[in-house]
Amino acid sequence: MVGSLVESDPPGVGSAIESALTFTDPAGGMERLLLAVQELSLAQELADVLRVVRTSAREILGCDGATIVLRDNDTCFYADENAIGRLWKGSRFPVDGCIGGWAMLHREAVVIPDVFQDDRIPHAVYRTTFVKSLVMVPIRRLEPVGAIGVYWAHERMPSAQEVSLLQGLADSTSVAMAHVQTISELEQRVRERTAELRSANDEIRRLSLTDELTGLHNLRGFNVEGQATLSAARDRGRDCLLAFLDVDGLKKVNDEQGHDAGDEVIADVARTLRSVLGPAAIVARTGGDEFCILVTEAEECSDVLKARLTESFRALDEAADRRHHLSVSVGVVRVAAGDCRTLQELVAQADELMYADKKAKLATQIEV
Template sequence: MNSENPLALDAATLLDVLHAGTGATLSVVDRQWRFRYVNSGFARALKMPAHEAIGRTVLECYGEETMKIITPLVERVFAGESVTYERKGRIHDDANAWISVTMTPWKSPSGEILGFITTTLRVHELRIATEKLIAATQRLASHVENSPLTVLELDDTFTVLRCSARASAMLGYEPEQLVGRAITQVLSDGSAGGELTAALHQLQSGVDARSQLETAFTKPDGDIAQLAWFLSALPASGEQSMTVMCLIEDVSAKRIAEQQLRYLATHDSLTGLANRSGLEQRAVALLHDTSNNQFHVSCLFIDLDGFKKVNDKHGHAAGDSVLIETARRLTALIQPGDIAARVGGDEFVLVLKDSVAFTRAAELRVRIVESIRAPYSIKVNAAQIAAAVGASVGVSYQSAQAVDVTELIKRADAAMYQVKYAGKDRRR
């Protein structure tokens, strides 16, 4: 202590105050690797009084293993460089803690390097926390990369900051091709880009915290994928701008499967015509367009005559061929907007809608009988054979006023049975 200035501290006392305030251990080592100074914390780590450490070499205090580690580092310090590294070692009363060691050149007033100064801080908790954070980040990154979803992180300008490897297969772009690009530019083709941009702006403005949408996306090779987007916003905090996390699922196969299921639910799998359910749905939709009284609706119910004989004689495969050809012939007779359906084994229904539906139905039933009466050439066991069937056709009519689809079909069915009872292969 300086007697002239009661607040002045000598160097040793100052270093001890520094140690007490920061927990740092300090030492000064000359070029012969001998300790010239150690503070109380450093001495405690050496398990000896400070005065006993003075004059000892680093080798004497730490052993050969430590010397092997630090010799290359000290050589860099002797060359004028400051070096910081982390290792496990003794500090204070902890014999196996993570410590951060900084070694700086000890220079004379003239700039000559006399040795090095070490400053050691305990960083155990920080190191453990950092390692846990790194491990958690690596696990999360592994989950992201192994996810069937593509993961994108966007900044507040919707530029891609990060992208998972899944983007290559799903979007047709390598991650490095997307990073740095605005996702709205990647999806610039029509409504898809517009829908996504609108959803992102809703997140940016704070109106929504999360959003979900589905868009079509054209890949670089021209293939079109149906993508489901799950978006969530991380609001701005301090100097950190808002970011958006995007999880993208390719739902193309799912949508195709749904379409196929809807198709199978409303279509006959053999002929491709509407089935009874599809007939009713399409007829209702058709009749909703007949509010104008100038339109009329006709229904023709067709039952094949002699079809059972074909089945019994040539087998079900031959019967299926007759049904497929019948569907083709009926479809060829109607106009766009009309409905053709197979509603039973050998039963078909046609629904017509226009201003002359009554007249057209009367003409069409004649043409149906003539068309189906024509011989069928079908293949049975690699052989081509001729088959013959006829048709009984019942017709019902109704104006556009208060059309009841079920009743319309029911009356056409009844008319068809009257034809059957009257001798078949006729129309009524």
């Protein structure tokens, strides 16, 4: 305590110490404040603001501790501190129950030379700290958003000029906080806009690869996904099956019953293919009544896959609630892992086999 130093030291020594403890060089304080203002102007995040304030407040006032309080609705959040001992960093108090809140509510600085002689101070909270004197100033006097407090371990009556310097720091802090908030809002908008554009681009890409009626891949989607899947299967030494499927009599359905009926047939084909082949197969509607299929986990031979597909559509056609006759012609090619033909070449071969299947069925119908 300053008083005990004055009593025990030789004449003149206590006065010199007390003077050193209570005197702040105005020119030096102003110079440090100007430096703090420059540092605050460069702050990009709230953490940068807090760092500048907690350090410069102590250096400007020559105090033993400084804290930054932020208002959060009806509470005061002690966001940061720089002090010779632990204060209240991370704590929250009611806005009407702490001196930081008082400075905000009254929109003015408060000077307390002896914290234990002031009814505005929650004495029990301060008894565990070194604090004997303090100054608290609002951050922005018009609708304050926080406060800056400085503390001394001895009784201290700061000058009006010192309080003015601290208020100047608080005013600069309010500008820096607004600047940081603007940057944060702009960055958030950029992130949101970027996410929207990414989502839009993903949707555009999906639509460019997807058949609108069935939700399957379209021709472009089959070429992209099919080639990638085929290459991956070859790298793993896996054989594949590639099938080309054509819906029989779709033109007749369209001509006699309308395109809505034809679309219903196409949708039935797509659902059946997905049900029979599962999610691992690449299934695409590559034309009006044409479908391509690539199966990479194929343990069965081409004839078995063809028979399985044919049987599934026969069963569907025989269903009691079927409105339209449904049959398909199928061509299947087995692709060995070492087969170097392109996807388009394999599709062409499967297409030829499909036409052969269609001709064989037509020949059978003529004979009958």
